[in-house]
Structures are given as C-alpha cells and as structure tokens.
Amino acid sequence: MATSSEQDTEIQRRLRRVEGQIRGICNMLASGETCEAVVTQIFAARAALDGVASEVLKCQVEEALGAENPQEARESVMRMISLLRRV
DSSP, X not given: OOOOHHHHHHHHHHHHHHHHHHHHHHHHHHXXXXXXXXXXXXXXXXXXXXXXXXXXXXXXXXXXXXXXXXXXXXXXXXXXXXXXXXX
16 A cells, blocks of 8 residues: 555554554453443444544545556455445
C-alpha cells in the first residue's frame, strides 16, 4: 500500500489509540469491571479499527483511480469491494 507520509502518520496514530483501548480492556477485565462496561469498550475499539480499515481502503481507492491502466484500476476496486463484503 502506497500512502502519503501524512496518511501513514494518521493511520499509525489511530492504531496506537486502538492499542491503548485494548490495553484498557485487559485492565478492566483484570480489575473486575462489569461486563457491560467491558463490552462497551470492546465495541468502541472495534469501531475504531473499522475506521482505520476505511482509511486504508480509501488510500487504496485513490491509488487505483490514479492507475494508468483502467483494467488494473477496475480489478483493484473490485478486490476492495470484495474485502468490504467480508465485514
């Protein structure tokens, strides 16, 4: 994946935030937090990861649209659509 340095930094920042959320969830479990609180944080971490995936796919779409070969661009976009269907 070819992304700009600014995009990489934003993606890495988001991933570090998710990493912190996961550590927080582990701490919540260790300290006996309620299931509701833990699950709420799990959903928040999952949503954050979905956001990261969207940003990565956006970078890929931008790259595909800039491709000189229209067939390659089409195939790349179709692969991304296939990835989205897995969610």
